[in-house]
Amino acid sequence: MVTIPYFTALTTYFSYGLLFVFGHMRDFFRSFCKSDQSTPEGYAPLCRDFEDFYTRRLYHRIQDCFNRPIASAPDAWIEVSERYSNDNNETLFRTGKTHRCLNLGSYNYLGFASADEYCTPRVVESLKRFSPSTCSSRVDAGTTVLHQELEELIARFVGKPAAMVYGMGFATNSTTLPALIGKGGLIISDSLNHSSIVAGARASGSRITVFQHNTPSHLEEVLREAIADGQPRTHRPWKKIIVVVEGIYSMEGELCKLPEIVAVCNKYKAYLYLDEAHSIGAIGKTGRGICELLGVDTSDIDIMMGTFTKSFGSCGGYIAGSKDLIKYLKAVSPGHLYATAMSPPAVQQVISALKVILGEDGSNRGAQKLARIRENSNFFRAELQKMGCEVLGDHDSPVMPIMLYNPAKIPAFSRECLKRHVAVVGVAFPATPLLLARARMCLSASHTKEDLLKALEVISEVSDMVQIKYFPKDPEKQLKEEQWQQNERKKLS
Template sequence: MGKVKKGESMAKTQQESNGKPKAGTWTYSEWSTRDPPMLTIILTYFQYTIFALIGYVEDWLASIGVLKVPTISEHGNKGFVPLYNDFENFYMRHHYRRIRDCWDRPICSEPGAEFDVVSRISPDHNYSFQMSKKTTHAINLGSYNYLGFAQKSGPCADAVETQTREYGSGVCSTRHELGNLALHEELEGLVARYLGKEAAMIFGMGFATNSMNMPALVGKGSLILSDKLNHTSLVLGSRLSGARIEVYEHNDMKSLEAKLREAISTGQPRTHRPWKKILIVVEGIYSMEGTICNLPEIIRLKKKYKAYLYLDEAHSIGACGPTGRGVTELLGVDVNDVDIMMGTFTKSFGASGGYLAATRKIINHLRKNSHSGVYASSMSVPVIQQVLSSMRIIMGEDGTNEGQKRLNSLAENTLYFRKRLKEMGFIIYGNENSPVVPLLLYIPTVIGAFSRDCLEHGIGVVVVGFPATPIIESRARFCLSAAHTREMLDRTLAVVQDVCDNLTLSNFKPPPSSQ
């Protein structure tokens, strides 16, 4: 514990003179970030120990009626199944409640490069909140608005308004009944063409795209090999499928191959019959780590052991690759080697919902068997048109180079911001091409203080701690956007430096150039 995990990074083999990567010119090499200073590790464990002692005392005082804090006694939860296990529940009640004001902050503007955040006050120890009249104008480093399409004006917003006036705002039916519009089929055709797949199917909710469709792809007698850090939607979908689940270490190809070998050699438990299907489930970019999956090696193993591959590109589609087509393009991988390509419209496209793209046979199977497709209400017209407009801009089908400009801007912002943080000496996770940039904070008391101080200085940033991350790996997570200007990024970097200095957060010397 305390040792920074190994990640995966792209090593450039070639590069254009303007610094923009070419498709297929990136190969995998492993790198290891530096360990935090021993003092940071000691302080982190010491503070968690103090928190635990205080928590047990608070629990005792609450049990005898001396301390009456709703979050400690979990008021209103009696008789319900606990959301977390005992230790996580203890941590959430005693530490999370003290910094709960750092999450769920209301905003009162578009979630663009800058936004307005409403302050809240709590009369009952952060158990509930009330809106105040104070707002803070800040640079938005927390939204997944990778290409800056979450705008209230511009060609996308104009097209949305036009279609809404013609079709209305809601569909009020499922696709199987009277909710299948020509716009739905138009978007599905565009998604398939954009990705280079035979067919695609769209869904109204990104989370449900995973959780409600995986049970239609695998079931009892099948095996799912899941990356240790896969998103909750993938974990839930895997569990609902009834298939057996084996977890391999994050981005560890030796661990994955060992699981594949064992699955082939031993078969199903007790009967030892061959598995009906073996499905490898991975993400393109991992949202908490900023790492990119080792897709070329995963595909090699998939072919070697005759498995299937499910690729979740929620954070990578539109966010990486010279033309925004995700990790397959970034790594020069043939999309036909990926059996199921999943993605969401909630990030790079500034909308909501998700898609699955595959062969026509698989998509036709999903149309009949997907719970999300059969029972959920159809995607609304404003959302469809937002995706249609933004995707056409990315593809250059609007007759401009606006899409390419945004892609280039995101790539440049990503490389610049990551490089500057490393030069400043901070420990960050992830791949240099990932617009998700986790900055390690470690010390639990720093989580809330970092978020509050950044907001006071006009920077809106997400902070993440246990149970969303390992208990010792608390972090701030910056999400970059094509809408960010160089001045915004420089101001953010200056604020981060000042805040960390004021919090006496260990700031490390830059690593030697050989690293």
């Protein structure tokens, strides 16, 4: 967990306080100057003042740091469109000019985002054969041979008897969870789980409790208490309990403590739902995700979920589990019954990417990509830490957030990096807690060593400028470390 330094906490609170006071002053004057014409007489306003206060008074000021349009594939280098505003950032327009920037924002872990020698020709072929859409749900006329092939392939890849695919990652979570559990059930969710899990859990109508982020001991405590107390008010025993965790937490870069969590779930007979949106394809020796990296048997995980948006450079998501589970979900899940099937060329992209990862394309590019993402991630993380930045996340994880804390540092960091042709992502409320704003780097296998060195140089310069090196290295300690490293090298040689 992040512990925010006292002084920084103080300045951060002060900054938000100031923004809040000014925002309310402006709201106060606005109520005199401009009557809200968009709300007709007799209607309640479409958004209440407090609902869009954050958007109007905080977000609009730094809007240019988000939603930056790009005019290229989200590869290692992207063309970021230049934008201008005539009304103090409230609306932004593209100028038509673009800047070539190093991309540290996209989830292009394995570098399948751009045209690929193996994938692209096959995708184009499938486009010609199947067209972009089936205009039908999977149960009607939306299942093509490609969908079938992918379902078999992904099941084999993750090590489960069966799998099903959806056309959208978000909908995979939000339509599967309600099919699995309902009234009388309990969902125990990690406190930092993704919004799609929250949406699915809420739509299910079951009870929801959270446990402290990535803390198996607290999960055990919550489970014991829940089972002992039973359902609230009626005190009947729970029908079932599903524990939901993620493989890599996208805003923290942390790996799930899966072996411990599996042990707890097995002990208390709770079902485990693992969301591998960011971890599948990105980590593990052969890209099979968190289970492979941490040595967990996939048969210990009841429901494995993942997306194709990240490592595979496509769209959609999958659920893998026992044969009967998939049969049941295919008969019940609204995402399967009602939604338009996943676009066939996107299906083909995943199939091709998987074949490259598995080495079934007849080359070792997949293994190279996997080695590359690991090297890149670990090198970059170590360098950032050496620099003195506060970097979150675990070894091997390709996601690394750098803590910024103060709200003014988000736009400063983001804009200064962009000026120097490095595109980074600033993350603030609502994706993180208000105080814990951060910049997030996502590494890719398509980054070269030179790319990373350039990025580090820029980040170091900008970090000095916006003062986010919260752990400046002690010069003496650094000297000692260097000496130690030299000794190690000598020993090796």
